[in-house]
Amino acid sequence: xxxxxxxxxxxxxxxxxxFIVFGGCAAETMSQxxxxxxxxxxxxxxxxxAAGSQSQNWLHTNGDYSQLRYYPGGQITTGNVGKLRVKFVxxxxxxxxxxxxxxxxxxxxxxxxxxxxxxxVDADTGKERWHHKHKMGxxxxxxxxxxNRGVAIAGGRLFMGTLDAKLVAxxxxxxxxxxxxxxxxxxxxxxxxxxPTVVEDKVLVGTNGGEYGIRGFVKAFAAADGKLLWTFYxxxxxxxxxxxxxxxxxxxxxxxxxxxxxxxxxxxSSFWQRLGGGVWMNPAVDLTARALWFVVGNPSPDLYGxxxxxxxxxxxxxxxxxxxxxxxxxxxxxxxHDVWDLDAVSPPILVDVKDQAGKMIPGVIHxxxxxxxxxxxxxxxxxxxxxxxxxxxxxxxxxxxxxxARMLPGANGGVEWSPMSFDPTTRLAIALNLHQPMxxxxxxxxxxxxxxxxxxxxxxxxxTEKQWGRVAAVDIDTGKVVWRHDTxxxxxxxxxATAGGLYFFGEGNGSFNAxxxxxxxxxxxxxxxxxxxxxxxxxxxxxxxxxxxxCGGNTQxxxxxxxxxxxxxxx
Amino acid sequence: xxFALAALAIVAAQAAWGQDVEAxxxxxxxxxxxxxxxxxxxxxxxxILAGQTARYIYLQLKDFQExxxxxxxxxxxxxxxxxxxxxxxxxxxxxxxxxxxPFKPDAEKAARGEKKAAETLCxxxxxxxxxxxxxxxxxxxxxxxxxxxxxxxxxxxxRTNDAGNMASVSKTLSDGDIDDLGHYLAGLY
Numbered sequence: 001x002x003x004x005x006x007x008x009x010x011x012x013x014x015x016x017x018x019f020i021v022f023g024g025c026a027a028e029t030m031s032q033x034x035x036x037x038x039x040x041x042x043x044x045x046x047x048x049x050a051a052g053s054q055s056q057n058w059l060h061t062n063g064d065y066s067q068l069r070y071y072p073g074g075q076i077t078t079g080n081v082g083k084l085r086v087k088f089v090x091x092x093x094x095x096x097x098x099x100x101x102x103x104x105x106x107x108x109x110x111x112x113x114x115x116x117x118x119x120x121v122d123a124d125t126g127k128e129r130w131h132h133k134h135k136m137g138x139x140x141x142x143x144x145x146x147x148n149r150g151v152a153i154a155g156g157r158l159f160m161g162t163l164d165a166k167l168v169a170x171x172x173x174x175x176x177x178x179x180x181x182x183x184x185x186x187x188x189x190x191x192x193x194x195x196p197t198v199v200e201d202k203v204l205v206g207t208n209g210g211e212y213g214i215r216g217f218v219k220a221f222a223a224a225d226g227k228l229l230w231t232f233y234x235x236x237x238x239x240x241x242x243x244x245x246x247x248x249x250x251x252x253x254x255x256x257x258x259x260x261x262x263x264x265x266x267x268x269s270s271f272w273q274r275l276g277g278g279v280w281m282n283p284a285v286d287l288t289a290r291a292l293w294f295v296v297g298n299p300s301p302d303l304y305g306x307x308x309x310x311x312x313x314x315x316x317x318x319x320x321x322x323x324x325x326x327x328x329x330x331x332x333x334x335x336x337h338d339v340w341d342l343d344a345v346s347p348p349i350l351v352d353v354k355d356q357a358g359k360m361i362p363g364v365i366h367x368x369x370x371x372x373x374x375x376x377x378x379x380x381x382x383x384x385x386x387x388x389x390x391x392x393x394x395x396x397x398x399x400x401x402x403x404x405a406r407m408l409p410g411a412n413g414g415v416e417w418s419p420m421s422f423d424p425t426t427r428l429a430i431a432l433n434l435h436q437p438m439x440x441x442x443x444x445x446x447x448x449x450x451x452x453x454x455x456x457x458x459x460x461x462x463x464t465e466k467q468w469g470r471v472a473a474v475d476i477d478t479g480k481v482v483w484r485h486d487t488x489x490x491x492x493x494x495x496x497a498t499a500g501g502l503y504f505f506g507e508g509n510g511s512f513n514a515x516x517x518x519x520x521x522x523x524x525x526x527x528x529x530x531x532x533x534x535x536x537x538x539x540x541x542x543x544x545x546x547x548x549x550x551c552g553g554n555t556q557x558x559x560x561x562x563x564x565x566x567x568x569x570x571x
Numbered sequence: 572x573x574f575a576l577a578a579l580a581i582v583a584a585q586a587a588w589g590q591d592v593e594a595x596x597x598x599x600x601x602x603x604x605x606x607x608x609x610x611x612x613x614x615x616x617x618x619i620l621a622g623q624t625a626r627y628i629y630l631q632l633k634d635f636q637e638x639x640x641x642x643x644x645x646x647x648x649x650x651x652x653x654x655x656x657x658x659x660x661x662x663x664x665x666x667x668x669x670x671x672x673p674f675k676p677d678a679e680k681a682a683r684g685e686k687k688a689a690e691t692l693c694x695x696x697x698x699x700x701x702x703x704x705x706x707x708x709x710x711x712x713x714x715x716x717x718x719x720x721x722x723x724x725x726x727x728x729x730r731t732n733d734a735g736n737m738a739s740v741s742k743t744l745s746d747g748d749i750d751d752l753g754h755y756l757a758g759l760y
Contacts, residue, residue, distance in 0.1 A: 441743065
């Protein structure tokens with residue numbers, strides 16, 4: 001049991017932040033109630049590699065290296081889910097947007113909150129074992145809420161990215177910090193909200209900052225000591241102008257003035273250093289191919305494209321790099337020279353897919369903010385097919401104007417960071433969608449130095465048009481939507497498919513639901529009192545299947561805030 | 572990615588590099604004549620600084636000093652400030668408690684303002700309750716007159732240190748909308 005006294009200056013600071021209810025954000029405090037994690041968890045590479053074929057633990061943010069978000073345990077089924085009841089609730093001290101996917105190992109759950117608190121709790125009772133508060137640096141710069149999406153585990157260590165752009169390693173037994181490294185400069189707009197991915201003692205992490213004029217990247221650090229092993233920059237110094245694509249991935253004209261762009265590029269090509277390209281979510285890992293697949297976010301500034309001519313590679317793209325060296329293997333760009341922020345965020349999933357000749361090949365799929373699910377050949381990133389639109393599309397690709405141009409989807413559209421699930425038994429990809437009609441406004445704006453939000457315009461919702469959400473299940477071999485389940489509010493957060501024939505997801509109004517994953521029919525619902533916008537997981541303890549979901553609301557869509565993780569079992 | 576609009580930042584004012592509230596208290600003496608006791612200004616055209624985010628205050632001081640934000644009355648006060656002075660001042664004002672103003676919002680206007688704020692997605696950046704975060708200012712319970720003047724200045728291109736975001740947003744607002752928003756925001760506490 002160890003208690004570190006917060007620095008006195010912290011209090012001050014807190015007053016500043018007091019409106020946002022979170023405690024002790026600036027202090028590195030360690031509090032332990034109850035007992036430390038009883039045994040040192042030893043999560044081997046073999047366990048991490050085989051995570052998707054066991055139902056005891058939840059070892060990766062998205063379930064396994066393929067990122068299926070499919071739980072192979074089937075105790076909770078379509079037949080008994082009606083009896084799903086709350087077993088316990090973990091109340092954290094942070095009332096803010098919650099996006100965490102808890103990690104569960106041998107009866108201990110590790111969860112995070114906004115502002116980088118980490119809790120270890122007994123996964124059977126919810127009893128707290130330790131609580132770690134990251135000591136936040138004096139400068140943070142981040143878009144979209146003070147979020148954190150969880151830790152990664154390997155060996156006996158946890159790894160977390162922080163809002164002040166650090167990577168931290170903690171002792172999983174005690175919560176004590178083992179090492180900390182600065183990933184990038186928060187004064188230049190870098191921050192971390194994603195959970196890292198660990199593979200073969202490499203800790204992989206991307207970056208936020210596409211709204212601040214960063215140069216995006218994925219970096220690999222040594223799990224032992226945080227030493228930087230390699231960096232892949234999502235913006236190449238040369239060649240970011242690409243092929244001057246006229247159409248998007250689905251063949252629609254993007255109304256670019258390519259002659260003007262070329263003239264502009266001839267005058268100045270230095271903008272690559274601030275061209276954005278954040279990587280918000282985990283890479284998928286194929287150990288056989290020794291490669292990673294991830295998607296890259298929007299160029300900076302979001303809406304004003306005049307000063308960043310060219311395709312802006314590799315923004316809005318699926319990218320594959322070598323696991324060992326970080327060198328590029330292939331890429332596929334969905335929207336060249338994006339001026340709508342309809343970028344690529346939801347983590348890719350590795351599955352076999354049917355190619356155009358009907359042959360099964362290793363593939364990779366991604367759910368886009370455009371509302372399409374894109375199906376790719378894993379060997380070369382080429383597009384095999386795209387699904388029918390899961391949400392309405394209108395007036396694509398009208399250019400933003402000062403007065404505002406209406407286009408669907410709005411910038412909070414289609415599949416946001418929300419990870420999809422893939423159910424291998426039905427071959428359905430299940431995606432959470434937003435429908436939030438907006439107008440797109442452009443405003444010329446010079447690079448403000450990294451310290452200020454840099455959108456080059458604004459988005460506004462259209463008050464007379466209804467907003468809603470949609471769960472869509474897509475047959476990835478045909479691209480057809482097989483079922484839809486509509487909700488009153490736009491959907492943001494994760495989903496989870498299970499071998500019990502269920503699909504779990506949450507809504508901004510607090511409803512946490514189970515659908516029949518074959519039909520989309522709602523079978524169970526529970527209201528947790530704050531936006532159910534985190535990522536559900538499942539695990540076994542004491543021979544029983546448990547479902548866990550964080551309910552803390554969401555900053556981006558302004559859903560009611562809370563501070564709790566709910567855990568359910570069937571009695 | 573994430574939609575862009577949100578920005579936020581937090582500033583945890585802490586002891587690191589000179590963000591010293593006590594030092595800031597001393598250095599803030601000359602500010603209080605206009606900005607009021609502990610930054611709770613009583614003159615509606617001078618903004619309330621108590622409880623403002625430290626990063627916003629720091630960036631505004633820097634912008635005044637370097638000419639990105641124009642306000643002749645501020646010039647003599649910022650001319651000689653060092654970076655450390657700015658951090659200390661920011662930490663001090665951020666740590667103070669804002670007090671309610673005597674402003675009585677018109678309920679009908681405030682209701683319209685709330686609706687307009689939702690449509691304009693203000694809280695994606697200004698956060699829940701307009702409490703601000705990082706470089707995005709707290710606007711809740713600010714003086715009505717100050718809020719309206721800033722929005723009009725953004726719209727007219729008189730204030731331009733916002734990286735274009737507020738310029739873009741304010742062009743979609745009528746004078747009536749700005750008035751409604753002023754009533755809504757000044758009444759938030």
